[in-house]
Amino acid sequence: VGTQTPNDLDGWPRAPFTLKGLGCKMGPPFIRTTSQALLSVFPTEATLPRGGSVLVNCSSTCEEEAFLGLETPLTKEERDRGHNWKVFKLSDVEEDSKPMCFSNCGPNQTLASISITVYRLPEHMELFPLPPWQPVGENLTLKCQVKGGAPRAQLTLVLLRGEEELSRQPAVGEPAEGNATVLAGRGDYGANFTCRAELDLRPQGLGFFQNTSAPRQLRTFVLPMTSPQLETPRILEVGTSEKVVCSMGGLFPASEARVHLALGDHRLNTTVTYNKDSLSATAWVEGTAENEGDHLLVCAIMLGNQSQESWRNLTVYSFPAPNLTLSEQEVSEGTQVEVACEASVGLRVRLSDAPAEPWAPSVQFLLNATAEDNGRHFSCSAALEVAGHLLYKNQTKELRVLYGPRLDESDCLGNWTWPEETNQKLSCQAWGNPVPQLTCLRETDGALLPTGDLRPVKKQYEGTYICKAESPRGAVTRKVFLTVLSECASVRGWAQVGTEILAQEAAAMKLNTQATPP
Known part of the structure; x- marks a missing residue:
């Protein structure tokens, strides 16, 4: 033994x-x-x-x-x-x-x-390192090296993907090498590859010996041969910020992709959202006085050992608003007001309602304020061309004109004649700045003039009314005559009433077509 x-x-x-x-x-x-x-x-x-x-x-x-x-x-x-x-x-x-x-x-x-054969197992076996990343759809060559081991006739090298056998070949040479080529796919992401040496001595009545190398894990990837989609403003004003979005689809695995968003040499603080096979990166770019001028905004998406990028030109600009001044913003009627519009250095302006003039560094004119100018708006507009875009900025101011009460025929008709029990509307309005207080009282008993919708007209409304419009800037009065015809009026009277009503309606239509007083 x-x-x-x-x-x-x-x-x-x-x-x-x-x-x-x-x-x-x-x-x-x-x-x-x-x-x-x-x-x-x-x-x-x-x-x-x-x-x-x-x-x-x-x-x-x-x-x-x-x-x-x-x-x-x-x-x-x-x-x-x-x-x-x-x-x-x-x-x-x-x-x-x-x-x-x-x-x-x-x-x-x-x-x-006697013939003695000595068997020994390999002293060293190793699966050569895999590439850090392997593109999907490209061939991957696996290489295994074994040193030592005898008898060689019974020694076999096996390359495996998980438990799947990729190749089996005899150990030849010293060191012995085994190779296998596989087409990398998405399913190979995270797969373990190993090399196994098998010494089969069962024909000699001994055992079947094997040993496996340390596993190596493969990472496969897909990066489309297209540029990322970059959504960004082309111009950005100093003191403002805009959102930049860079996105790309068809990635695998999307979660392994990295994003680089930068404005010139300054990398932006980026938030990346990953979906199944896509990503979206968001950042905010700020316009500052320090970065005023033209810059290159770059988005690069990197996956595996490849990258794709997109870029856009971004111009950061400064555009001060024009300066609009009124010598006085609240004046009495008849006062002369100076209106002036000025631009910053290098800009030109226009002033609304000013005499027609070309764009100029400054524009001004004098205005003799009237009641019609109360509430009038003046607009000063400046223009600036940035990267092919014509930009405008406006400043607006309102002129307030103080004037006394007005109670004209157009505001309050002097004569009203209506049949009794008809539906009518009586209006009487005073104008002025400040707004005057209007009171209309009947001469005989001080009863108020019934304004608004009269549904129906009553005989008791008839009479002569004194209307008074009063404000801190003065007072005006006006008489209003209201006649109500009873139902027993003569035919002639009805005809006369009809004529008066038609006249009143025509006057009302004429008033409706006139401009509303200020």
Whole structure:
């Protein structure tokens, strides 16, 4: 029975060592004969782990006492003997060897050899590093290297993706290398690739030994050959901010993509939102006096070892509003008011209601304020061209004119004649700034004039009314005559009433077409 000392089998399974376990063949021994004596050796073949040992039995059929020995450079020890047989132990077998058993029977010598094969597992095996990123749709070459290992005829290199076998090839050369080519796909993202060495000694009655390299993980990606979509303003005023959005679809895996948004050399603070196969990056760009001028706004999206970018020109500009001044904003009727419009250096302005003039650095004119000018708006407009865009800024001011009360025929009709029990509307309005207080009282009894909708007209409304409009700037009065015709009026009277009503309606229509007093 032999023994095994697997000094170099760390990490590999151990197997008990027996003659059968060593793969010793039980066939006829290799014998050289002289005369009648025969020499046999057992086993004729043995497979040992490196550093292992084996027992060798040499026996002779010599009729006399034969002299038996074993020629070998290996460490040997006689373990047992008998009539014409000896058992030797060969230890620390490191390499293949062919020890020779000999027998001297009288003057004749007989020889018989044993073939010892030493097996050893690889000393080093490694799957070469994978690329940090692999584009989907491109071929990936896997390479595995193994140093050591014997016998080579029984050593096989296997490349795997997970548990899937990609290639199987014999170990050839020193070091031995195995290769496999795969078409990278999205499903390979995060896949583990390994290299396995298999030493199959089952035909020799031993075991099946294998070891696997450390796994290497693959990351695949897809970055479309298109530029990102960049939404950004083309011009930006100092003191304002605008949102910039950069987006892209068709990414895999989108969550691994990185975004770089920058205005010139200044990187923007960016918020990125990821979807299944797309992303959207948002940032705010601010216009400051320091970055006034033309700049390049860049968005770059990086995934794997590739990148795509878009860029836009952005002009940061300063545009001060024009200055509109009124010598007085609240004046009495008849006062002269100076209206002036000025622009900042380099700009030109126009002033509404000013005499027609071309754009100029400043515009002004004098106005003799009237009641009609109360509430009048003046607008000062400045223009600036920025990056092909014509921009305008306006400043508006209102003029307030103080004037006394007005109670004219157009504001309050002097004569009203209506049939009794008809539906009518009576209006009487006074104008002025400040707005005057209007009171209309009947001369006879001080009754108020019934203004607004009269539904219906009553005989009791008839009379002569004194209307007075009064404000801090004065007072005006006006008489209003209201006649109500009873139902028993003569036909002539009705005709006269009809004529008066038509006249009143015509006057009312005429008033409705006039401009509303200020």
